[in-house]
Amino acid sequence: MTNNTLDKKEAIKSIVHASVESFAVGFQGRHEGELEDPEGTLNMKIHNVFIAVLGPEIQYYTALVRSLDSSLGNMLEKMAINIAKLTYEVKQSVAGPLSLKQTQDVAELLEKYKRREITPPTTEDYQFLRTKPTEQSLVTKRHDSDYYLIDKETGENFLIELKIGGDLDNKKARSEKEALLEQFAILSNTLPDKTKIKVFFATAYNRFGEGKPWRQERVRQFFADDELLIGKDFWDFVCKSDQGYNIVLEAYKEKAGLIKTSLDSIKKTYLG
Structure with a gap:
């Protein structure tokens, strides 16, 4: 493996790590900051009466999953742009x-x-x-x-x-x-x-x-x-590498625990 290849691999990993770290902090801060806001992201997603009758935990999880899916998608799109700029x-x-x-x-x-x-x-x-x-x-x-x-x-x-x-x-x-x-x-x-x-x-x-x-x-x-x-x-x-997917996924896994920690914190904030 050449030095250029190693440098590029480390650059990709650095971008993924930074993206996940920033996402975890931002996602947690945004949702916890909106706890008392009736128009906050999660609070605006809990008004489905058919979900509400299933209880507050289900109500919370369905709202959070929709927000996580959308926000994570935006993060991945921006992360891919930053990786692409290397080549x-x-x-x-x-x-x-x-x-x-x-x-x-x-x-x-x-x-x-x-x-x-x-x-x-x-x-x-x-x-x-x-x-x-x-x-x-x-x-x-x-x-x-x-x-x-x-x-x-x-x-x-x-x-x-x-x-x-x-x-x-x-x-x-x-x-x-x-x-x-x-x-x-x-x-x-x-x-x-x-x-x-x-x-x-x-x-x-x-x-x-x-x-x-x-x-x-x-x-x-x-x-x-x-x-x-x-x-x-x-x-x-x-x-621009046949190992790109593996590099990105492994780097993501190395930092994914930060997102889990943020989700646990948000859950505690909303459900106690």
Whole structure:
């Protein structure tokens, strides 16, 4: 293992450790500080009368789990961005010219996916967007992006939409692909012709179990197999290492006790 590899591994671990430590302190402080606030995060989640009749512990746990799931997802997304910065130039928006025809062509392609006229999707389906428009009727459009990464070594461009668990309905899967394809077209219009541009749909974990087939058919209706970065593949990609997932998970486990301690403290604060 080279010194550069060791340095990068330690840098990734340091980012994970710092992220978990900050999350544990912030999550505990926020919730305990809201104890007397009727509009606090947990207090606003306990008004389901059907849960309330099951008792205060169940009422508390259901509220806390929903808050933990959402907050942890936000932490993982920010942590992945910081890890990606070790290898990539990271941007979170794409702006530039887009033609009316490109917008229409994207809509038509998505409709074909929806009607299953094109199945399964492939990356070749939208390469026509690489052709720069000749008409003058261009509009400047801006998209917020979860991750717009530029490889510092190769100059390759990657557009990634991350959904922590990846559970999308058809409308959301379609809108995610639409946003990615419009960004793909904008970059095609502004970057040199031979610049590599790839789009991905990613999840932070495999909701079916790591190593098992990912069977989210509503997403697969709009995304090709090689456009998916699921669980391990996502973390390996942002770390640019085939050991990325293992490094991140091991570092997370080393500090996960801090989150458990925070949860115990919050429980004691709310339930006594």
